[in-house]
Amino acid sequence: MTNSPAPLVLYYCPGTCAFVPMLALELAGAQYTPHPIDLRKGEHKTPQYLAVPPAGQVPALSVGEEHLIQLVAIVDYLAGQFPHAEILPADPIARARAMATLVWFNSTVHATFGRIFHPEGCAPDEAAQAAVRSAATAQYARLLDEIEARYQAAQQAGAPWLSGARAGVLDAYALCCVRWGELVGLAAADRPHLLAQLRKLADEPAFARAIAREGLPLP
Ligand SMILES: N[C@@H](CCC(=O)N[C@@H](CS)C(=O)NCC(=O)O)C(=O)O
Numbered sequence: 001m002t003n004s005p006a007p008l009v010l011y012y013c014p015g016t017c018a019f020v021p022m023l024a025l026e027l028a029g030a031q032y033t034p035h036p037i038d039l040r041k042g043e044h045k046t047p048q049y050l051a052v053p054p055a056g057q058v059p060a061l062s063v064g065e066e067h068l069i070q071l072v073a074i075v076d077y078l079a080g081q082f083p084h085a086e087i088l089p090a091d092p093i094a095r096a097r098a099m100a101t102l103v104w105f106n107s108t109v110h111a112t113f114g115r116i117f118h119p120e121g122c123a124p125d126e127a128a129q130a131a132v133r134s135a136a137t138a139q140y141a142r143l144l145d146e147i148e149a150r151y152q153a154a155q156q157a158g159a160p161w162l163s164g165a166r167a168g169v170l171d172a173y174a175l176c177c178v179r180w181g182e183l184v185g186l187a188a189a190d191r192p193h194l195l196a197q198l199r200k201l202a203d204e205p206a207f208a209r210a211i212a213r214e215g216l217p218l219p
Pocket residue numbers: 016017018039044056057058059069070071072106
């Protein structure tokens with residue numbers, strides 16, 4: 001076990017993108033307290049939680065008295081704090097490439113689900129919301145192709161995982177997005193290669209721990 005200088009508390013909800021920093025903590029062998037926040041019950045909008053990370057979303061990571069939000073920033077913090085775990089590559093170019101993929105998941109693929117699950121944030125009336133959801137769903141279908149293509153490209157370059165030789169945060173984000181796709185009828189079932197690869201994540205010890213903690217099945 002590796003000790004961080006300050007106690008770490010990860011605020012998460014099973015099935016959300018908080019799985020990505022949870023995986024980073026597990027890769028690091030960090031001591032942390034997982035603090036579940038039930039989004040369906042609205043626990044992320046309670047005054048108690050809003051007082052912790054002002055955004056009212058998961059993930060959030062408390063580091064002693066400090067509160068970090070935004071998945072990319074949390075992963076970057078953990079990568080710096082636990083260099084032995086190689087949460088992000090040490091080589092600057094490889095790290096920049098990994099960050100580019102992490103940001104692509106966060107700002108493009110994940111953001112698409114924001115419009116699928118909450119079109120009311122983009123359009124005032126129901127017809128317009130249906131159009132937003134439909135367009136975003138079609139966009140995710142194309143992005144799912146790209147996720148699969150990125151796995152193929154990685155494997156052609158000799159790496160089994162998006163994160164390289166060992167499965168990591170990029171693969172965790174891919175898993176999250178593929179799971180969300182299932183919820184909107186865009187399962188990866190017709191992509192047997194991608195599905196088989198993601199199912200192998202259960203054999204990776206850090207993933208196995210995070211998956212067990214969430215209590216959710218793989219796609
Ligand atoms: N940009 C944020 C997005 C976080 C986010 O979208 N979290 C979702 C769960 S995956 C959430 O908390 N949704 C509830 C809400 O926004 O009210 C990040 O990268 O941390």
